Amino acid sequence: MKNSFRKPALLAAATALLALPLLAHDAWVDPLGGPVYQVFYGHKIPEAYPAAKVTTLQVLDAQQHFLAYTRQPTAKGLSIKPTGKPVLFVLDFDNGYWTKTPQDKESRNVRLTTEPAGAGGVGSHPLKFSKTVLSWQPWMFKPVGQRFEFVPEAFTGALQAGQSFKVRLLLDGQPVANAMVENNSNEEGPRTDASGEVTVTLVKGINRLANDLDINQLADPDATRLSLTAALVFVAE
Template sequence: MKKFRIAFGLMSLLILVAATAAQAHDMWLEKRGDRAWLLYGHPGSTDPYPLSRITALTGITANQWKVALEPVEHKGEAFAWLNDDFALLCVDFDNKYWYNTEEDGWRNFLDPREVRGTVIDEGRSWKLAKEIVSWQPFMAQPIGQRIEIVPLKDPTSLKQGDSLPVMVYYEGKPAPTTGAAVSITSDFAIEHPEMRTLTDQKPVNVKIGPAGRQLIIGKYEHRLDDTRRVWYAFSLSFTTK
C-alpha cells in the first residue's frame, strides 16, 4: 500500500507539472511541402495534444476564399494535406478549462466543475495561429480570428534586423491594452522571447530574426471577474530568405 501511495503521488506530480507546462505552451503552423503541421510547445521542443481540440483548420486562397482542412493525427501531433494553392493557413484550438488552486496548483479539465480547495485563477484557454505561405495585401488587415497578430507590411520580404510593425486585433478591433502582450522578435531560435505589454493601440515593432522560419507570439488575458479569465495564446509564422 505504501508503494502504491508513493507511485500515485509521483504520478499526480507528473500530471500536475505537465498541466502547468501545457497551459503556458504556444502553438504555431508550419507548411512543409504539401502538408500543414500544427505544432504545440516551444521552438525545438513540441508535445503531443488531443486531435479533438482542433476546432477549425482553414486554408485561405489569394482571393480570400476559405477552405476547411481536415486534420490527420500523426504520432501525437496533426497535419492537414494541402490539396489547393493557399496563401494563408490558420487554426483555432480549444485548450479547455483550467483551475489554479492553492492546494493543487494548475489542473486542466474538459469543462468547468467543482474543485477542491481555494481557487486562485480559473478560466477557458484558447490557442490560435496563422502561417503566411505567400504574402497578399489582405493580410495587412484582420482575417476574422478571435484574436490575431496582423503584420502591416509584407514580412516575408524583410531581412535579419529589419523591423516589422504589427497590430494585435481582438474581435476585429485593436486589442485592449490591459492584459495583452506580443513578442518583440520573430527569431525562431529563441524559445521564450521577450514580450512587450501593449500600452496603447498603436503598432509594435518586431525585430526580424536570421533568414528562415520566423515566429511572433502573443498573449492576452481577458478578465471576467476577480478569479475567472479567458486566456489566449496566438501566433503568426512566416519564412524569410
Template sequence: MFRRIVFLGVILCVLMVSAAAQAHDMWLEKRGDRVWLLYGHPGATDPYPISRITALTGITPNEWKVALEPEYHKGEAFAHLNDEFALITVDFNNRYWYNTEEDGWRNFPAPREVCGTILDEGRSYKLSKEIVSWQPFMDKPVGMRTEVVPLKDPTKLKEGDTLPVMLYFEGKPMPGQGARVSKTSDSHIEHPEMTDFDGSSPVMVKVGPKGRQLIIGKYEKRLDDTRRVWFAFSLSFTTKK
C-alpha cells in the first residue's frame, strides 16, 4: 500500500509540472445530481489533489450561495447537488510555480529559494462556473476573482451563433493587457484559438455543436519582470438546439 501511495504521489507531481507547460484547463460538468470538477483538456483529463479546491459553491435562482462539500473519486472531485442550483462555481489553488533555465517548470506550495536562473515565477489560480439554468443575474459578475460573463442567455443559442462575453477581474472589466478568451465554445476542441480582450468591448464567441459548451479565459497579471499571477478560468453551459 505504501509503495502504491508513493507511486501515485510521484505521478501527481509529474502531472502538475506538465500542467504549467501545457496550460491545462479546468471546468465543471453537471451529471445528474452531481457536479464534477475536471482538470486537463476535453477528452483527456488528469487527476489532482482534492485539497487544491478552496471553494465549491452552488448559487440558487434567488442568488443565495451555498457551500458544497467535494468528495474524491478516482482522482477527481464531485459534489452532490441536493438543492436547486442555477449556477455552480469553484476556486482552485494551483500553487506557486518557478521556471528556471536549469530545471524548467517546478511547482511548490508556496514561494521558496530555488537554484538557477529564474525566467518566470508566480502564483497560479484556476476558477470555473457552470450554468445549470439561466437567470437574469448571470449577465453580471457573481463575485469570482476572474470570470467570463455572458451578456445574454447562452443556453438558447445554436451552433454558429455568437455569444457576447465580457471578462471581469475583481468585479471590474479585466485590464486588456494579458487577458484572452477562446474564440469558440466548442468543447470538442482541445486547444481553442484565443483572442485578446481589449478591456472594454465584448468579445464575440462562436457557439459549437449542440450540447456541452466550454469557454476558456486566461489572464496574466505582471508584478515585475519575472513575477506573475496567472489566472485560468472557464464558463460551461449546455445548448439544446
C-alpha cells in the first residue's frame, strides 16, 4: 500500500534507505461504539498502544460544532466518551520514531540520533490521520484540514454493500496521484488518478479506506522519512 514522494534534493538520502517494515497500520475510532468509543490502532486486527500517541482528537456534531469529551487510558489504548451526539471523529496519531541499522532484524522504537555516528541507520516517523463518520452530513464532502486526508464525493441515500464510492486523496490540500487505496487492510485496491480521485466498492459493515505515503526528508535528524497514513472509516449496510 506504500507510495512515496521524492524531491530532487532528497534523492541522495533516498538511496541510503534500508528496508523498514511496510506495515499498513492505521489509527481510527470504532464507528460501532457508543456512548464510549474505542480508539483502535493496528493492521488487520487492533493492537495495544500508549494512549499518549493520540495527539489530537476532534469530535463534531451534525452542525459541525465541537463536542467536549473525556479521555480514558486503557490497557489497550484509549477510550473516549463524548457529550452530545457525535457524527464525526477527526484523529491524529503519532507513532513515534523508529530506527533500523544494518545490524537490526527489525526496526526499534528509538530516534535515529541515539545511534552511534556512522552506524548507517535509517529512521521513520509514522503519523496517522483518520476520519470516522457515524452519520453523513453535507459539510463532510469538503476537506477538514488534516495534512493527509480522504475527501468523499457527495452522495445521497444510505451507503450499501456493493455500491461504488468515490473519494479524493489530498496531501497538504493537493491531490495525490497513483496511490493505492485499500479497504480494511486487504492490501489491494484501485489507484487514484491524476486528480487524486478513486472509486472503491463498499463492503457490508465497516469500511476502512486507507493509504500510506512515504516522504523522504533531510530536515529531521531523527528520521530519514515521514510515513503518513490517511484513513476514512464508516459503515455500509
